[in-house]
């Protein structure tokens with residue numbers, strides 16, 4: 699229900715990643731589709747992602763993303779093309795992506811981000827080369843490095859009798875954001891920490907609020923550069939806000955009425971529709987709200 703940017707619509711075909719014959723067949727098929735990345739960036743053409751045939755693609759590290767509707771989809775990560783301003787990072791691409799292609803693009807960018815940040819073997823220091831169609835890196839000693847995904851928690855904290863006019867939710871804003879922008883709080887899970895404890899710790903650190911019960915909501919891949927956003931709702935056990943001003947410039951409690959009124963006038967600007975933050979806020983509010991980043 700709360701899966702955003704789910705990849706259920708294509709088969710990652712992981713069993714074929716080491717199958718050179720199958721890969722060669724797909725790569726020779728002019729119907730196969732390829733998206734090109736310069737480093738970790740993609741250049742949209744006429745406001746859309748450009749999918750090429752394999753013959754049209756430049757040289758570079760090839761990533762096999764999977765099969766959708768019987769058609770193999772690849773990415774090529776090239777260093778041959780200069781990443782000019784026309785090449786956009788994922789955050790700027792989100793508004794271009796169709797529901798169908800978004801999971802493929804997140805897969806491609808996630809691998810490209812990992813490859814660009816992972817040049818040398820952590821065990822012996824030798825350079826790494828991609829194998830398994832970009833899903834593993836291996837050094838000259840045969841040490842294998844796997845892509846990493848960093849768990850991050852994102853949470854909507856509430857206070858007051860659930861479902862009533864006095865119930866409030868907690869939103870905050872970063873010091874660097876444009877005026878009016880507010881979102882749910884978020885942070886990374888630390889080693890040895892449960893997700894629920896990460897929610898409680900982050901909320902305490904950022905705004906000084908004590909959180910009791912925490913419930914899982916849903917998740918969203920967020921390879922910026924390597925996060926998996928795990929959404930939670932939590933019930934506040936205290937209400938006095940004390941902001942950690944390095945991370946949070948302002949945080950406030952909003953009733954549903956205040957959320958709607960602020961979103962309608964534009965005084966309150968909520969996160970975009972593709973984000974799990976938006977889902978958390980709208981699920982609590984009860985329906986869609988106007989306006990977004």
Ligand SMILES: [Zn+2]
Nearest residue numbers: 819822837841
């Ligand atoms: Zn090594």
